[in-house]
Each structure stands twice: as C-alpha cells, then as structure tokens.
Amino acid sequence: MTEISYRLPQRRVLSTALPGPRSQELAARRKAAVAAGVGSTAPVYAADADGGVIVDVDGNSLIDLAAGIAVTNVGASHPKVVAAVRDQIERFAHTCFMVTPYEAYIQVCEELSALTPGDHEKRSVLFNSGAEAVENAIKVARLATGRTAVVAFDHAYHGRTNLTMALTAKSMPYKSHFGPFAPEVYRMPMSYPFRDGGLDGVAAAREAISRIEKQIGADSVAAIIIEPIQGEGGFIVPAAGFLPTLVEWARANGVVFIADEVQTGFARTGEWFACDHEGVVPDIITMAKGIAGGMPLSAITGRADLLDAVHAGGLGGTYGGNPVACAAALAAIEAIRDHDLPARAKHIGEVAMARFTALAQEIPAIGDVRGRGAMLALEFVRPGTTEPDAALTAAIAKRCLEQGVITLTCGTFGNVIRLLPPLVISDELLDEALTVLCTAIGDLAN
Numbered sequence: 001m002t003e004i005s006y007r008l009p010q011r012r013v014l015s016t017a018l019p020g021p022r023s024q025e026l027a028a029r030r031k032a033a034v035a036a037g038v039g040s041t042a043p044v045y046a047a048d049a050d051g052g053v054i055v056d057v058d059g060n061s062l063i064d065l066a067a068g069i070a071v072t073n074v075g076a077s078h079p080k081v082v083a084a085v086r087d088q089i090e091r092f093a094h095t096c097f098m099v100t101p102y103e104a105y106i107q108v109c110e111e112l113s114a115l116t117p118g119d120h121e122k123r124s125v126l127f128n129s130g131a132e133a134v135e136n137a138i139k140v141a142r143l144a145t146g147r148t149a150v151v152a153f154d155h156a157y158h159g160r161t162n163l164t165m166a167l168t169a170k171s172m173p174y175k176s177h178f179g180p181f182a183p184e185v186y187r188m189p190m191s192y193p194f195r196d197g198g199l200d201g202v203a204a205a206r207e208a209i210s211r212i213e214k215q216i217g218a219d220s221v222a223a224i225i226i227e228p229i230q231g232e233g234g235f236i237v238p239a240a241g242f243l244p245t246l247v248e249w250a251r252a253n254g255v256v257f258i259a260d261e262v263q264t265g266f267a268r269t270g271e272w273f274a275c276d277h278e279g280v281v282p283d284i285i286t287m288a289k290g291i292a293g294g295m296p297l298s299a300i301t302g303r304a305d306l307l308d309a310v311h312a313g314g315l316g317g318t319y320g321g322n323p324v325a326c327a328a329a330l331a332a333i334e335a336i337r338d339h340d341l342p343a344r345a346k347h348i349g350e351v352a353m354a355r356f357t358a359l360a361q362e363i364p365a366i367g368d369v370r371g372r373g374a375m376l377a378l379e380f381v382r383p384g385t386t387e388p389d390a391a392l393t394a395a396i397a398k399r400c401l402e403q404g405v406i407t408l409t410c411g412t413f414g415n416v417i418r419l420l421p422p423l424v425i426s427d428e429l430l431d432e433a434l435t436v437l438c439t440a441i442g443d444l445a446n
C-alpha cells in the first residue's frame, strides 16, 4: 500500500477570527453577485486544500470533516489527480464524446464494469452530476421495461432537477415552491431502525412491497431507486435484510433495482460500494462525488441488456464524461487502490465509532450513532425521547466551525451531524477533529 503524503501541513491553525478579513470582503462581493439561494456551510473562503485540511484566504487552516459532501475521498489535490488533469488539459479540454470520442471515457467505463458489484456483463454512460446520473438511470429503466412508475423511499435524496426532486423526500430546502414535479413517483416507508422501533429489515421490506403491490401494482413499476445508506436524509443504514429483500422482489417482478451510490460510493463506507456490505447486486448503480477526486463526473453502470436497449443517441449530453474529468477519475481510482482507501475508511469508522459510542453513554441527547466506514452520523434528540433537536445540532456544528473544524449536518429533521472526512486524513488530524467535535457535544448537550 502506498503511504499517503501531503503537500500542505496537516494542522489546525486559526490566525484570525472566522471569517477573517479577506473572507468578509468576499462575502460582501458575493452578496452583490451570487444568488441568495445558494447557501454555504462555512463562512470562510477556500484558498488551498490538501489531505484533511482546507486553508482559507486569511491563512487559517481548518480540519475538513465534510470532503465537499463526500467528494474528495482522495483529498482535494491528490498528486496523481493533479498530474492527470494537467496532462489532459494541456492536450484538450473537450471534443464531446458524442462528436469525437476519446479513450479515457472507455477506460473509465471499463473500470466501472470491474469495480461495481456483480460479475455480469455491464455497460456504462458518463455524465456530470449525480442528479443527471439518476435521471438517466430512470430513463433506461422506463424504456427497458416499458413501464412508468418509480418507487423511492422516505428520507431519500436524489438531486435537484425536476425528476430527482420528485424522488427526493424533504421539501425544504430542496423542493419547496419548485413544483409541479414529475409524475409517476411513489414513496414507500424506509427501514430507519432508530425511528421505526428497530423493525426487522425483512419485515420492513415486506411492508414496503405490500404497499407497492396494493397502491401501484408490480407490473406498473419500472424501477425501485434507493440509497444503500441514505445520505442527506440522515445517514440512515437500513436494517439487515431490507435491501436484499427489495432486490429479490424486484428481480421476481421485472422491476429494475437502482442503487444510488452517489454519496456512498468509491470506498466511502469501507467497501468500494455500499451494496457490497450485504452482497447486493443492483441492476443499475448511479455514481458521482468520490469518482473523480473532485472533478465533476457521474456515471450509471448497469446490466448490458438494460443499457443497450436504448436506441442510438438516446443517452448522452454535451459534457458527459468530459476528458479532463475522466483523466481525474482514472487517477482517483488508482489512488483509492494505491492507498487501499476502503480499508482506510473502515479504520476511520472504527476510530470514530469508538469515540461516539463512548460519548453516547454519557450524553442522552445523542439518540443514535450509526453509519459504515467513514460515513458516520450522530442523531440528536431531546433526552429520553426521539424528538429531533435541530437547534442543538446546529449549535454543535457552529462550535466546531469556531474551533476550526468543518462539519456538515443533515437529516429530514435537521438533527444529524455527519462525519465525512477525506479518506486520506491522517490519524492525528482525525483524532484532533474528533476531540473538537466530542468536546463541543459535551459542552453544549449537557
């Protein structure tokens, strides 16, 4: 395994108040130029980033527990990614694969055939964003089955386009006032052990299946789409057996099973893909985020008979599989292998879970600690209840930021703090960040 090296000092340094003067200047300019609808978690502006740190425009070095929302798994400037991008951009930035194709696109698809779950014949298509991948997975499923209904789940997040908003559960901020939404999307109950009384995974799946059969009719369903671990909805890990039971039913009823691994993919959960934890083999898998070391790239990989059912020209887009993004993806995949980042994610998870589990024994406001690998979550509630405490969650995230640690919240109820560090973060920096987080929880939750 190749040792992880760093270009920047891996340290937390606060030289100014946050935000510092340069960030404040940028905030003023942003107000006059950027739509207010675009939010940002951190009030500081990035000047550099490497490994587990982001250095802001005022020279502050912050510890990154967000990875740009599970994107910079290999870090935000991995040397192999930087070299690959530089080499490609010096030759050409774009020809459009639908006009003049290039090898790197094919190489990425070959990698995805090998890396994604299942040893069946596969085909892939490359896009730019996770939402675009989800949209196209549904297109393929509808064409291949001749059916229109799509099943999504409570707490799901699939994107911000019209169809993916329809698939997404939470209204504010993602959907409110942006309708009407795409039709033929049906929502089913999710296995959410902390909130469904610890329902057995098979029983929870059977409940969803019963509703699908009664409310829609199996022969009308083109696809089921689900995140193997729900991300924006709160890092919800379904009970064991939930996913395999859904897959089994889908296979038996000609329904395409789509695993949305945009947030869980590329070593994040301790395996290459979260489906691997339960041996789930999806018919189509959607990917983005961690695929290309920070460059915008997304993909669908699926059964050859499904994807090849689409007529010529039915899939594509101007920038899909941009050559620079493909070069970055090949380098990022190589880096994941070099550093054995699935194992690293498992290690990060063990270290963090030990800290969180111990803390939860003392802090009744921690209602649940869950996740896999380096995709962990703390759900905060009013002690002794399951009543979400979003205010406490926000206060803890704010305190961490003041201490120079960037965290993200999530959850249908806004009461979840998630741990999403770059997988290349050092043990020392991870430990320091966990101490800041656990101290903030201890100070504010008591």
Ligand SMILES: Cc1ncc(COP(=O)(O)O)c(CNCCCC(=O)O)c1O
Pocket (backbone or CB within 6 Å): 069, 128, 129, 130, 131, 132, 134, 157, 158, 159, 160, 227, 231, 232, 260, 261, 262, 263, 288, 289
């Ligand atoms: C499972 C899953 N599917 C699809 C998507 C959408 O991916 P795009 O690349 O943001 O379109 C996501 C993106 N998640 C973070 C979105 C953050 C925000 O927009 O506020 C995801 O997690």
